[in-house]
Amino acid sequence: MRRAGIRLQVSGWNGGPTNGNGNGNGNGNGRVPDGVALPHVAGSLLAAQEEERRRVSRELHDELGQKLALLEIQLVGLERLCGSHPRAASRPEIASELRSLRGRVAEISGEVHRICYHLHPAVLEHLGLFAALESFCNEFTEWSGVKVRFIHSDVPAPLPKNVSLCLYRVVQEALHNVAKHAAADRAIVALRGVLGGIQVIVKDTGRGFDLMQARNKGGLGLISICERVRLAGGRCSIRSAPGHGTRVAVCVPLGLEA
Structure with a gap:
């Protein structure tokens, strides 16, 4: 990693957090304990995280999602039943309240669907990275108010699952950072095939940030x-400065399936 005003690069970095002197692993003596394979541990943790995301997403969809759908159907039936009652005209507030309740249920159902999608986008498995990113960018624009332009060129298909998941999570995290911190109104997500790999770039027009401060604070997003x-064997470059937006560029090699 180096600082040149606005740039932070990571390429095959396998070290831990720095200690107070700027080196070591933060365990007090500057050494990684013998027998600890940090890349293996980190990879296992990410794999376990993805499996847990998949499980929670499936349970939310199968349990809560279906119950909300049934409740909405029952409210529709109750609304029709009340509308056909002889005294319905004298109590219009009942029909109005039922419509309001149905709208709230539909809103909650949509939010559950969005959470499930963010936890585990099934479209990534079934239709691939291109379709998943296009769908996510459109959805992100709707709920965040940040207009995201998705562009692509020379994207190879099919992509290894580990590469698709890595790039999807990078875009997801980068755009979430835009929504939470950037105060931007526009962003660009660019996906393109390059020699021996695939690249994704996320740029925004927001307020930017000081990279070294973010690094020292241990920002979980970065x-x-x-x-x-x-872990995917790729390269990551993050450029930002206060008042000048942020650019995240990632390139991952192809040809190896994890």
């Missing part, structure tokens, strides 16, 4: 992006 890319 750590997650860099660690995922490192």
Whole structure:
């Protein structure tokens, strides 16, 4: 990693957090304990996290999602029943309240669907990275108010599952950072095939941030992006400065299935 005003790069980095002197692993003596394989541990943790995301998403969809759908159907039936009652005209507030309740249930159901999608996008497995990113960018624009333009070129297909998941999570995390911190109104997600690999770039027009301050604070978003890319054997470059937006560029090699 180096600082040149606005740039932070990670390429095959396999070290831990720094200690107070700027080196070591933060365990007090500057050494990684013998027998600890950090890349293996990190990879196992990410794999376990994805499996847990998949499980929670499935349970939310199968249990809560279906119950909400049934409740909405029952409210529709109750609304029709009340509308056909002889005294319905004298109590219009009942029909109005039922419509309001149905709208709230539909809103909650939509939110559950969005949470399930963010936890585990089934479209990524069934239709691939291109369709998943296009869908996510459109959905992100709707709920965040940040207009995201998705562009692509020379994207190879099919992509290894580990590469698709890595790049999808990078875009997801980068755009979530845009929504939470950037105060941007526009962003670009660019996906393209390059010689021997695939690249994704996320740029925004927001307020930017000081990279070294974010690194020293241990920002989980940056750590997650860099660690995922490192485990996939790729390169990650993050450029930002206060008042100048942020650019996250990731390139991952192809040809190896994890």
